[in-house]
Amino acid sequence: MEKILKDVVLDNSDEIVRMWIEQVKKNQGGAFYQSLSDEALENTNREFANAIFEGIQKGKIAKTPLDEFAEKLINLGWPLTYLTDGMQVFRRSVVKFIIHKWEDFDFSEADNYFELGDDYFPWVLEKVDEWVDPLVNELVSEYSGSWENIVSLQRMALQELSAPLIPVMDNITIMPLIGTIDTERAKMVMESLLDGVIKHNAEVVLIDITGVPVVDTMVAHHIIQAAEAVRLIGSRCILVGIRPEIAQTIVNLGIDLGKFPTKSSLRKGFQTALELTNREIVEGMNREEEIENLIESLDRSEEE
Incomplete structure (x- = not known):
């Protein structure tokens, strides 16, 4: 039926x-x-x-x-x-x-x-x-x-994009962090840092937290751990992107970031990285100065 x-x-x-x-x-x-x-x-x-x-x-x-x-x-x-x-x-x-x-x-x-x-x-x-x-x-x-x-x-x-390590020069790499950092992501950051330092033979790593909205005790602890792990394998970390409100939060929380350099901007951090790798920025002459120097050298040659 x-x-x-x-x-x-x-x-x-x-x-x-x-x-x-x-x-x-x-x-x-x-x-x-x-x-x-x-x-x-x-x-x-x-x-x-x-x-x-x-x-x-x-x-x-x-x-x-x-x-x-x-x-x-x-x-x-x-x-x-x-x-x-x-x-x-x-x-x-x-x-x-x-x-x-x-x-x-x-x-x-x-x-x-x-x-x-x-x-x-x-x-x-x-x-x-x-x-x-x-x-x-x-x-x-x-x-x-x-x-x-x-x-x-x-x-x-997302995991592949959440902790990128970008080599910008020989022995200098940058890790830009954007968004909230939780325990799982902090673990990925450390793994990516250690692998990237070995892979790129980096002497200095810039950790850019400009895009991190909140830096609390847990986030700072994870960053300190990552920097310490990098130090143990022979490299140095520079923390950049310290905005005034984040600096105030870090001070109020009593977080000690004195073990590695901190800079307010990526530009200042990169200058420090150059110094740590025995480099310096040399400003070149602009086109007008080059022409003036060339004319002066020609005038001196004619006088001689």
Whole structure:
């Protein structure tokens, strides 16, 4: 009897889809759906309905069209509520169709049909739940798994950008830090510093905290630890980007940053790094001075 009921639903899929789409459209009044064209929404709804019926027809298998459909929606930025709400509307649409058409169904060859009598409604609900619930679980699982994978990839990309080490000259590198520094990121900063110092053979590392909004005791502690670790492998750290408000905070908190140089700007820090690596900045003459010196040298040659 269950097979006959499923065959009836599949054979009347067009009418059920029509009922389903009418109800789904009523629920799609949010800002996200308003940004979509009617054609895109209609096509997605049709594709969703087809995937549901294919899932019901194939039953419990390793992978159904709903998996690919859910993955596609994630990549397009559709919300999970579209899937879950759509499945609940589908459940109600199927039950409503079966109840309204029950008298038209031919169950004469079905086993145990007469045992149901007039109490067929609970049985219909149970059977529809058996079809729909696995699909709902499958959709949520696929959506969650794909979303976690996307978040993981984004986290890895952010981690690569969260503690960059940039070599600017021989033996001098800069690490610009932007945003909040928590314990996890501080660990990445230290690892990146130590690896970068060895890789670039850096004698001086400039840690630029201009883009760090708040420097509290924990942040300062992490920076001191990183600088100390760099010192232990034979290099020096210069902390740059000390804004007046950060300097005041550091003083009020009683944080000791006296073990390594601090500068208010990256420019001043770079000048100090040049001095520590036995370099200096030599200002060249501008074009006019070069021409004047050349004319003076020619005049002296003529006089001689």
